[in-house]
Amino acid sequence: MFFSSRIDRWKYRLKVRNFNILILFKFCQGFPDKISNTKHGKSRVLLFRISDRDMTTSAVQNSSKPVRRSSRRNGYQRPDYWSQATHELAQNDAVMAALIQRYPDSIMSSRGQPFYTLVRSVVGQQISVRAADSIWARLEALCPRMTPRTMLQCTPEQLRSVGLSARKAQYVHEVAQFFVRNRISHRGHEYWAQRSDQAIIDELSGIHGIGRWTAEMFLMFTLLRPNVFPVDDIGLLRGLEKAYHIDQRLTPKQARVLYFERFSPWASVATWYLWRSLDPVEVAY
Numbered sequence: 001m002f003f004s005s006r007i008d009r010w011k012y013r014l015k016v017r018n019f020n021i022l023i024l025f026k027f028c029q030g031f032p033d034k035i036s037n038t039k040h041g042k043s044r045v046l047l048f049r050i051s052d053r054d055m056t057t058s059a060v061q062n063s064s065k066p067v068r069r070s071s072r073r074n075g076y077q078r079p080d081y082w083s084q085a086t087h088e089l090a091q092n093d094a095v096m097a098a099l100i101q102r103y104p105d106s107i108m109s110s111r112g113q114p115f116y117t118l119v120r121s122v123v124g125q126q127i128s129v130r131a132a133d134s135i136w137a138r139l140e141a142l143c144p145r146m147t148p149r150t151m152l153q154c155t156p157e158q159l160r161s162v163g164l165s166a167r168k169a170q171y172v173h174e175v176a177q178f179f180v181r182n183r184i185s186h187r188g189h190e191y192w193a194q195r196s197d198q199a200i201i202d203e204l205s206g207i208h209g210i211g212r213w214t215a216e217m218f219l220m221f222t223l224l225r226p227n228v229f230p231v232d233d234i235g236l237l238r239g240l241e242k243a244y245h246i247d248q249r250l251t252p253k254q255a256r257v258l259y260f261e262r263f264s265p266w267a268s269v270a271t272w273y274l275w276r277s278l279d280p281v282e283v284a285y
Contacts, residue, residue: 076109079224085266095243099273108272110224115179115186117222121214122171138162147186148179171209178207197225220268229267231255239274
């Protein structure tokens with residue numbers, strides 16, 4: 001009977017006691033008056049009882065308590081705000097709701113290693129992902145314990161030998177010098193904790209080889225800042241055009257004016273799902 005309801009995803013558990021069956025549904029849309037706001041990141045649970053006498057159904061419990069995600073999984077940090085962010089974005093924007101539902105298990109993650117992330121971003125500039133991965137593997141072999149001080153022990157000639165250009169070798173050393181000069185450990189999140197997003201962008205952009213886009217990726221993927229909107233990212237612009245059926249090319253300024261306020265304070269999360277709409281393969285820096 002109730003199986004004819006519109007059910008996107010469900011899990012069930014049968015428990016037989018006095019001929020009553022309890023069936024637990026998750027992410028169910030069969031009873032819109034009770035759970036029409038079901039979105040990814042919220043666990044909406046309806047408990048149905050089927051009586052052995054009349055085989056009627058009745059909703060006996062509804063829980064909308066947010067599901068807490070672990071902050072670390074498989075060595076990666078996961079943002080604790082993700083459930084709240086996806087719930088609020090889905091409530092306020094129908095397009096976001098559809099994207100979140102399409103990728104229910106997708107979530108941004110961080111290695112939690114600021115130095116690693118910045119060096120890798122330099123290595124990957126203006127080359128293919130495959131080429132960057134190849135160079136990175138050789139760089140890790142050259143410098144297995146990748147910290148600012150060990151990187152400075154590698155000569156420019158050694159860095160060029162793994163495939164880095166002379167300029168990128170210089171940039172890598174400048175990133176390492178920044179960490180040493182400011183006494184930041186390679187995992188030094190405490191250094192950034194009290195700084196605003198814009199202050200971090202300004203500071204990192206002062207390092208040769210680090211521009212605004214790289215600084216914004218650092219905010220999103222290393223510090224897991226929730227409200228970053230990298231409007232200079234071509235993937236974000238194309239994702240907005242596709243998701244919102246925009247016939248003309250968006251400029252970065254138009255994207256910021258039209259969408260940043262709409263997605264705040266969860267612009268990083270919205271950006272993540274817009275990227276997924278173009279490429280479902282998740283990225284970690």
